[in-house]
Amino acid sequence: MDLVSAWVAAFLTLAIYSFLYKDNPLYRFAESLFVGLSLGYEIGIVLHRTIIPNLFQKLAADPGRNWYLVIGGVLGIMLYLRYVQRVSFLGRWALAVYMGYFVGVELMQRLHGDVLPQVKDTMLPLLPLSLASVQNLLVLVGVLSVLVYFYFSRPHTGILRPVSRLGIWFIMVCFGASFGYTVMARISLLVGRLTFLVDDWVRPTLAAILG
Amino acid sequence: MSDAQQVGGIDRRWVYLLVAVGALLPVLIPMGLPILTTPAVEALFQRVESFGPQDVLMLSFDYGPSSAPELDPMADAILRHCFTRGVRVVVLALFPLGGPNMAQGSLDRVTGEFSVEEGRDFVYLGYKDGAQAVMRRMAEDISAAFPRDHRGIPLKEIPLMQEVRGYPQIGVAVSLATGILGEYWANLVNAQFGQTVAVGATAVSAPKYYTYLKAGQMIGLLGGLKGAAEYEELLASAYPELRDRARVARRGMDVQSIVHLIIIVFILLGNVFYVLSRSERTRAGGRLGPR
Amino acid sequence: MKRQIPVLLAFLTGTFVVVAFFVSAPVVVGLNEKLDELLMIVTAFALPLGVVSFLQHHSKKIGRRSIGWRNSIVSVASFAVMASLGIVEPFVSAQGRAVGFNWLFDTVFTPLQATMFSLLAFMIASAAFRAFRVKNLEAAILMISAVIVMLGRVPIGKFVLPPSAALTEWIMNVPNLAAQRGILIGAALGAASMAIRIILGIERPYMGGAGE
Structure with a gap:
């Protein structure tokens, strides 16, 4: 990164960090800039990475074989008709195809890719007794008690009460671990910005000043 | 000063300042603390280690700049590992907000260090919309999802892609992921197409991947900056010539150490204040309450 | 119809x-x-x-001219510049390398997004002060697990609490895994049942939106 770009990036970094002191116009400016850029970024990307190569170039290369891609283009344009009052119902047709496809994929993905393998891996040998079999038992007990905790169709009374309480304990360990990992993630981002400020901005600037 | 801006009676900006100083010091003065490696990271490293020039690794950039400090070092380390061993790499991006730039950035940083040729040793397919649709379509025919690479060259004209038609020719697919995209590689690509998968996840989502790892739906897991630092450590131990290059994440772990300690101190202090205020309330209640 | x-x-x-x-x-x-x-x-x-x-x-x-209208101008202008560069540049630049677009991404977008997310590092530190008060057994379990994992995943942990790395591995691979798996199975069944409801037309999220 050249020094001018580094100064621009450093200015924007500090503008965002100024929020830590208090909300201010500089932060609001940076925030607005971010909103516009993120939306603008996607326009060029979807056009040049998907719409042109996967629709237009394929159609141009072999229209006889790839004619069906037109349907994708038409459905895509129909999505925007939701903003045109008189024909907004056509937007719903396109959205219905879009959602129908992804929920169909999701249905099999979740049942076949999540539920079955996870249940299978929970049904592991508990005998002969060993460290591994004790851990298998703990996982089995943990999974069942967590599922009981999230089972709201019956009140948690009788046997369900202590089991769901056990489920909470497992969830608490899990959330504690997740908190630890979240801290790690957020600090990593801070490390990234500080490393940028020190290595790409302060040091090159000092080097330029001191020759 | 409103209550919300106070932490235990002090302005929370002092807390912010303490975190900033704690994070800045190790950036300025690296401590070089040792990195312990874990089986989840070793598993992916060993898999790549078992590969040679006949093998192909798929590297999917499923993240943007908000996760770059955690995932960029993983990407760079994996690419360096592959190029050192002559393993060929198929790079793609499925995350819309920055994925393509993350992939290009990593390739720009790493390819210059090796005598590798685009199209023969690695190919960058670019970005594609519709994550699950792309993953499904690539199974048998990558060129149906990515008709051209990022330079606009048709895939059938690229030597590497003449050998790699779909998942069957990929040794391992590694997704560096933020959000849910990494899960798709396990519960869709691995589950439905039997593709060997590993995930480099942001630390926020890393805990949930343990269940996929244990169920054999993934062969390796790199969790956050720690995972990246472990991969760098393994790489530096196996290939000492890479030690100076593979150190971004390891350096970051010094900062993690200090700030984690600061946060643990905050947790303990929070409890001390809590116990003190409770006993004060109890004493006040004792004086004021009925006899 | x-x-x-x-x-x-x-x-x-x-x-x-x-x-x-x-x-x-x-x-x-x-x-x-x-x-x-x-x-x-x-x-x-x-x-x-x-x-x-x-x-x-x-x-x-x-x-x-509502409150914050000047910031709206900034948003619309930055959107227009980024979108225009994204659309036009790949057509006119060599090998589709969009120089201006990439410069804006690297120099403006990246620091903005990365810094915005890194603000949470500070927030989480002050939240730790309030959120981990040991009021009951569950809160104690939460805190102990968090502290062990925070130590077990950083190099300095082995000097502060030597068994923290091994304990963290165990936490991640046994109790964390069990709870994550329970949550995953429950969420997957929920998502699958929602998918069935949408396919069967019991839920119709695609009917909402503009024009309704």
Whole structure:
């Protein structure tokens, strides 16, 4: 990164960090800039990475074989008709195809890719007794008690009460671990910005000043 | 000063300042603390280690700049590992907000260090919309999802892609992921197409991947900056010539150490204040309450 | 009719994808592959859908000079510049390398997004002060687990609490795994039942939105 770009990036970094002191116009400016850029970024990307190569170039290369891609283009344009009052119902047709496809994929993905393998891996040998079999038992007990905790169709009374309480304990360990990992993630981002400020901005600037 | 801006009676900006100083010091003065490696990271490293020039690794950039400090070092380390061993790499991006730039950035940083040729040793397919649709379509025919690479060259004209038609020719697919995209590689690509998968996840989502790892739906897991630092450590131990290059994440772990300690101190202090205020309330209640 | 057609379309598309999972007849496989290709294109069109609402919202704000209208100008202008560069540059630059677009991404967008997310590092530190008060057994378990993992995943942990690394591995691979698995199975069953409701037209999220 050249020094001018580094100064621009450093200015924007500090503008965002100024929020830590208090909300201010500089932060609001940076925030607005971010909103516009993120939306603008996607326009060029979807056009040049998907719409042109996967629709237009394929159609141009072999229209006889790839004619069906037109349907994708038409459905895509129909999505925007939701903003045109008189024909907004056509937007719903396109959205219905879009959602129908992804929920169909999701249905099999979740049942076949999540539920079955996870249940299978929970049904592991508990005998002969060993460290591994004790851990298998703990996982089995943990999974069942967590599922009981999230089972709201019956009140948690009788046997369900202590089991769901056990489920909470497992969830608490899990959330504690997740908190630890979240801290790690957020600090990593801070490390990234500080490393940028020190290595790409302060040091090159000092080097330029001191020759 | 409103209550919300106070932490235990002090302005929370002092807390912010303490975190900033704690994070800045190790950036300025690296401590070089040792990195312990874990089986989840070793598993992916060993898999790549078992590969040679006949093998192909798929590297999917499923993240943007908000996760770059955690995932960029993983990407760079994996690419360096592959190029050192002559393993060929198929790079793609499925995350819309920055994925393509993350992939290009990593390739720009790493390819210059090796005598590798685009199209023969690695190919960058670019970005594609519709994550699950792309993953499904690539199974048998990558060129149906990515008709051209990022330079606009048709895939059938690229030597590497003449050998790699779909998942069957990929040794391992590694997704560096933020959000849910990494899960798709396990519960869709691995589950439905039997593709060997590993995930480099942001630390926020890393805990949930343990269940996929244990169920054999993934062969390796790199969790956050720690995972990246472990991969760098393994790489530096196996290939000492890479030690100076593979150190971004390891350096970051010094900062993690200090700030984690600061946060643990905050947790303990929070409890001390809590116990003190409770006993004060109890004493006040004792004086004021009925006899 | 206007209400029945979308329900039918969602039903046909969703059912076909599910049936195609079980059927390996070439005609079904071929259609399924074509559907994947179509949906990549539809998703590409769907992604910038928010642009219309974005422009409507900000142009209203600017037109009425509402609070923060100057910031709306910044948002719209930065959107226009980034979108224009993204559209035009790959056509005119060598090898599709968009220099201005990439400069804006690296120099402006990246620091903004990365810094915004890194603010949470500070927030989480002050939240730790309040959130981990040991009020009962559950809160104690939460705190102990968090502290062990925070130590076990950093190099300095082995000097502060030597068994923290081994304990963390155990926590992640046993109790954390069990709870994550329980949550995953529950969420997956929930998502699957919601998918069935949408395919069968019991839930119709595609009917909402503008024009309703």
